[in-house]
Amino acid sequence: MENTSSKILVVDDEERIRRLLKMYLEREEYIIEEAENGEQALAKAISEDYDLILLDLMMPGLDGIEVCRQLREKKATPIIMLTAKGEETNRVQGFEVGTDDYIVKPFSPREVVLRVKALLRRSSPTKFLQTETSTKDIIVFPHLSIDNDAHRVTADGKDVSLTPKEYELLYFLAKAPDKVFDREQLLKEVWHYEFFGDLRTVDTHVKRLREKLNKVSVNAAKMIVTVWGVGYKFEVVPE
Template sequence: METDYRILVVDDEERIRRLLKMYLEREGYQIEEAENGITALEMAVEKDYDLILLDIMMPGKDGVEVCRDLREKKPTPVIMLTAKGEEINRVQGFEAGTDDYIVKPFSPREVVLRVKAILRRSSNHGYIQADTSTKDILVFPHLNIDNDAHRVTADGVEVTLTPKEYELLYFLAKSTDKVFDREQLLKEVWHYEFFGDLRTVDTHVKRLREKLNKVSENAAKMIVTVWGVGYKFEVVNG
């Protein structure tokens, strides 16, 4: 089995890189490696990867820094690798824009399943769709969300989002005018409990609004803050 999906594996431990490479290559993925954050960021900016597996704890530049710097330039999907007990690091990772995390020691099978799930949701390969009659499309004034292709357009211009930004937008847009508190969004979009640390939701909403606003101010206004409660999606006709 061969695919044209290219994945960057970043970890300062060679044995972990070898293990991940072995299992992912069995699935037909093309694997490249980096042993530190500085090299990883250079490679991620220079090349186009479909996914990056990124260890959090690395010397020099850690995974959170790499993800944060990468998000300023590219929406490449990122799965963080984190050791048990690094709760605060996982929170920081989500705030930096990671799309998922896997706790060490991990099952290689779990890694493969998580990788496949992210690639299904986010890859540009999914943009080539044929039968438009069965498409799952949300159409609003100033904003279209094609869930089959995972494509968002605002006033006719495509908006590039990370997988988690897309999931957040789609989740809100499916329930127009319904208010969701941050705990609900963490559970439904991130599938993770943050035990009271809700900053990652605000960070992603801010980033999502900024990206939409660059293309359409009206589209950005559809994500509404309900003070003291959370967020909702409200149709703007103006």
């Protein structure tokens, strides 16, 4: 099966939730490891390579927000945050520090499986390479190319490691060069989630995206342009 090699870290301080998630995900042939607190989760996530992390937001000690924030300084592992109802502010924080998706408790285990599959499809190069396509979905600019079949970004010939959300943001902007998008549009199109007044999620991701591109290519980083008072656009830098 296509999932066999996908390794997932399930993080929750409640054993019954870890057991439930493990049972459903193992039925799909995923390899499951567990962590019962934030400290343990962070140590595992840094020392090992997971294809995805299911991360509880509210935990004693190191909470999900802090785990995500510290992990994002080192890795782009896809993260789905598990949150309780009424934690709207925390969810906004989660997106700001680099969470790729969230699921509200109490959840349906089937929904979790579907969300996991969707995020793995969006983030795993091999899943895209296995798909037969008549034409390759590649966008090429001077200094930057985006291979959407492989979910691979290269700047001046070097690979750029992006989280799924950073990738989706870049790809969305690059598909419409010179078109200006306001923050509300980007939240709706890239996050599929509408915040009211909490638009700094977009700014945070743009900043992180520019920093990652800048480490590899200054010219590629310049393509993400701020349109003051409006939003952002993708502008092609000439050779």
